[in-house]
Amino acid sequence: MCRAAAPAGMRHRHRTRVGPCAVIRRRTSPRTSARQERSRTARARASPRVPVILETDTETALRSDDRRGPRHYRRRVTVIATESLSKRYPRVTALDRLSVDIGPGVTGLVGANGAGKSTLIKILLGLSPATEGRAEVLGHDVATEGAAVRERVGYMPEHDCLPPDVSATEFVVHMARMSGLPPAAARERTADTLRHVGLYEERYRPIGGYSTGMKQRVKLAQALVHDPQLVFLDEPTNGLDPVGRDEMLGLIRRVHRDFGISVLVTSHLLGELERTCDHVVVIDGGRLLRSSSTTDFTRTTTTLAIEVTDSDEHPDGTRAVREALRARGVPTEDGTGLPGAGHVLLLTAEGEETYDLVRDVIADLGLGLVRMEQRRHRISEVFRDGDQTHGEHGGELDGQHKEAVGHGG
Amino acid sequence: MAVEQPPAGEQTRIHNIGYRSYDGPRLGRAYARRSLYSQSLRGAWGLGRSAKSKVLPMLLLVVMCVPAAIMVAVTVATKAKDLPVDYTRYAIIMQAVISLYIASQAPQAVSRDLRFKTVPLYFSRPIETADYVRAKYAALSSALFILTAAPLLVLYIGALLAKLDFADQTKGFAEGLVSVALLSLLFAGIGLVIAAVTPRRGFGIAAVIAVLVISYGAVSTLQAIADAQGTTGAIPWIGLFSPITLIDGVQSAFLGATSAAPGGIAPGTAAGIVHVLVVVGLVAAAYGLLLRRYRKVGL
Numbered sequence: 036m037c038r039a040a041a042p043a044g045m046r047h048r049h050r051t052r053v054g055p056c057a058v059i060r061r062r063t064s065p066r067t068s069a070r071q072e073r074s075r076t077a078r079a080r081a082s083p084r085v086p087v088i089l090e091t092d093t094e095t096a097l098r099s100d101d102r103r104g105p106r107h108y109r110r111r112v113t114v115i116a117t118e119s120l121s122k123r124y125p126r127v128t129a130l131d132r133l134s135v136d137i138g139p140g141v142t143g144l145v146g147a148n149g150a151g152k153s154t155l156i157k158i159l160l161g162l163s164p165a166t167e168g169r170a171e172v173l174g175h176d177v178a179t180e181g182a183a184v185r186e187r188v189g190y191m192p193e194h195d196c197l198p199p200d201v202s203a204t205e206f207v208v209h210m211a212r213m214s215g216l217p218p219a220a221a222r223e224r225t226a227d228t229l230r231h232v233g234l235y236e237e238r239y240r241p242i243g244g245y246s247t248g249m250k251q252r253v254k255l256a257q258a259l260v261h262d263p264q265l266v267f268l269d270e271p272t273n274g275l276d277p278v279g280r281d282e283m284l285g286l287i288r289r290v291h292r293d294f295g296i297s298v299l300v301t302s303h304l305l306g307e308l309e310r311t312c313d314h315v316v317v318i319d320g321g322r323l324l325r326s327s328s329t330t331d332f333t334r335t336t337t338t339l340a341i342e343v344t345d346s347d348e349h350p351d352g353t354r355a356v357r358e359a360l361r362a363r364g365v366p367t368e369d370g371t372g373l374p375g376a377g378h379v380l381l382l383t384a385e386g387e388e389t390y391d392l393v394r395d396v397i398a399d400l401g402l403g404l405v406r407m408e409q410r411r412h413r414i415s416e417v418f419r420d421g422d423q424t425h426g427e428h429g430g431e432l433d434g435q436h437k438e439a440v441g442h443g444g
Numbered sequence: 445m446a447v448e449q450p451p452a453g454e455q456t457r458i459h460n461i462g463y464r465s466y467d468g469p470r471l472g473r474a475y476a477r478r479s480l481y482s483q484s485l486r487g488a489w490g491l492g493r494s495a496k497s498k499v500l501p502m503l504l505l506v507v508m509c510v511p512a513a514i515m516v517a518v519t520v521a522t523k524a525k526d527l528p529v530d531y532t533r534y535a536i537i538m539q540a541v542i543s544l545y546i547a548s549q550a551p552q553a554v555s556r557d558l559r560f561k562t563v564p565l566y567f568s569r570p571i572e573t574a575d576y577v578r579a580k581y582a583a584l585s586s587a588l589f590i591l592t593a594a595p596l597l598v599l600y601i602g603a604l605l606a607k608l609d610f611a612d613q614t615k616g617f618a619e620g621l622v623s624v625a626l627l628s629l630l631f632a633g634i635g636l637v638i639a640a641v642t643p644r645r646g647f648g649i650a651a652v653i654a655v656l657v658i659s660y661g662a663v664s665t666l667q668a669i670a671d672a673q674g675t676t677g678a679i680p681w682i683g684l685f686s687p688i689t690l691i692d693g694v695q696s697a698f699l700g701a702t703s704a705a706p707g708g709i710a711p712g713t714a715a716g717i718v719h720v721l722v723v724v725g726l727v728a729a730a731y732g733l734l735l736r737r738y739r740k741v742g743l
Contacts, residue, residue, distance in 0.1 A: 160568050162567055182473065182570045185568060185569055186470060186472070186569075186570045188568075189568075190568035192564050192565070194561050195560065196560065196561045196565050197562070198557075200497070201492070201493065209479070210565060210569075212475075212479040212483075213479060213480060213566060213571065215470040215472050215476055215570060216471070217468070217475075220469075224466055227463075227464060261466070261470070262466035293463045294465075295463075295465065
């Protein structure tokens with residue numbers, strides 16, 4: 036349901052939306068309109084005495100939500116639209132006639148330091164007037180309806196922004212209230228959000244004692260606590276070690292997939308965003324270099340990596356699968372040079388049917404499937420191929436991904 | 445809590461509560477401003493902060509109130525006809541405590557946000573610069589009003605217990621409240637403007653104390669010289685240049701106070717009006733400067 040269109044009468048309670056299978060509703064107001072009453076009779080009601088165990092397993096959440104589309108924008112196509120947006124300072128041009136339309140989903144905004152990423156976010160938050168051109172966020176003009184925009188978006192700054200002497204809970208509750216959430220809802224959403232970003236017992240301790248990874252999580256939580264429709268994440272992986280980086284990227288992915296919140300995430304590392312984003316906008320010197328969907332250039336030839344177990348019947352399970360697949364007309368490659376080489380099979384997935392085929396072949400052989408994962412092209416390669424003049428962007432990232440993918444052919 | 449009806453006989457179900465979206469009310473700017481106000485006001489008294497940060501404000505409040513309690517005890521014990529000190533005079537006597545309080549709490553209110561760069565988080569939410577400034581200003585003024593009005597309340601209750609003249613005491617109490625309200629606004633404005641310049645808390649504290657102490661020292665010295673030389677007409681005008689003598693001038697001109705200036709010279713009506721105008725001007729200037737400062741801070 037589009038929240039903006041929610042009838043006023045429905046606003047005095049939370050709706051707790053769960054996966055496709057369970058709906059838990061909590062009323063915060065004793066007043067219930069007839070309309071709600073009617074809508075609720077459609078659902079069977081359980082006795083309040085039925086014990087309810089709230090399971091918070093994120094894996095389950097991922098599975099159950101996979102098929103759910105983005106919550107807010109099933110009908111709306113554009114989340115951010117800019118039209119020859121420019122920002123000039125006396126000496127520098129931060130943005131130069133930038134026109135870009137960004138749809139729902141996770142969008143990466145890539146550019147070197149000083150490319151204009153943060154300036155763009157400032158303008159989109161309605162905090163800094165553009166020199167010329169216009170921008171709309173969620174259908175609101177940022178120049179005239181800044182407050183309306185800021186009520187619906189979350190912002191995670193690049194720099195440190197946390198006072199060290201308060202606990203994460205206190206801080207996030209305060210920020211929730213600053214977004215207009217009533218005290219009780221602010222506390223409830225804070226507990227929820229901190230749990231979702233992976234902060235548990237430590238949330239009662241002063242932030243000063245947190246690790247960088249935990250601080251980043253608090254920063255993310257304060258951007259999400261008011262359940263925005265869109266979040267701006269400015270360099271969220273800055274200062275994180277590789278593991279923390281991966282966790283943060285996974286979290287960003289979940290923000291869209293599970294929470295239904297669109298994301299605009301900036302980074303100066305292109306490779307980092309390719310696993311995370313649906314769409315990548317590359318800017319350089321305030322100009323739009325490229326705006327394209329990551330799937331556009333990575334989906335056409337998806338490389339599948341498979342790893343299977345051995346069994347008594349097939350002491351070398353990998354070979355058995357390879358032969359069985361070849362018999363079905365699917366060529367495979369062993370992932371030479373990849374971790375686990377010799378046990379990994381690479382093949383090109385043409386579509387859904389390839390997955391089914393692999394599953395059937397392995398099941399027929401009576402083997403166990405250890406893993407089957409997509410290995411997409413790296414965007415850097417795509418940019419290098421498609422955009423020779425800006426090869427340096429690709430080059431910058433090559434070092435990070437030595438895992439050269441030889442996709443089946 | 446209503447859940448989907450479990451199948452008969454199955455009383456326990458596991459629900460994945462996943463992510464819950466929020467469709468409740470969003471109370472907007474005014475509410476956010478109020479929230480910031482109450483958070484800052486509590487912060488000015490160390491509430492919602494560490495135990496350590498409660499010590500100083502609470503200690504200063506006790507120091508403010510103890511002399512009042514002693515005066516009340518003396519008045520009751522000696523069955524005196526009047527309180528030993530006027531309501532309006534009390535804040536002037538205790539100005540050192542007030543200065544200490546404002547010097548410690550003004551940086552707490554604004555420098556912290558600047559230092560830890562929390563300000564951009566506020567401005568990425570519906571509130572505007574003006575809301576932030578108003579909330580902070582109002583919060584610190586309120587905190588200061590609590591500090592200065594509490595001992596007056598002690599005096600007033602004591603005076604009533606001592607069965608002093610009700611009408612007379614109530615009038616004095618009311619005049620005292622107006623005076624400390626003005627004082628709170630003025631001091632909070634000065635303290636905030638100074639503290640908002642620097643993200644360093646220590647600098648803020650030192651600067652606020654310096655401004656209050658040096659201006660008072662200079663003004664009272666000049667007034668003493670003027671008194672000694674017999675140019676008593678200049679005394680009220682010199683008083684314009686330090687916050688506490690300014691308040692003293694306003695209340696001795698219009699709130700029935702006896703001036704604390706050397707020679708006890710109260711400003712006349714004209715000088716009194718100038719005093720009031722200067723107070724109003726300073727408060728407005730403080731507000732304007734804060735607005736300008738936070739326009740720049742932005743993100």
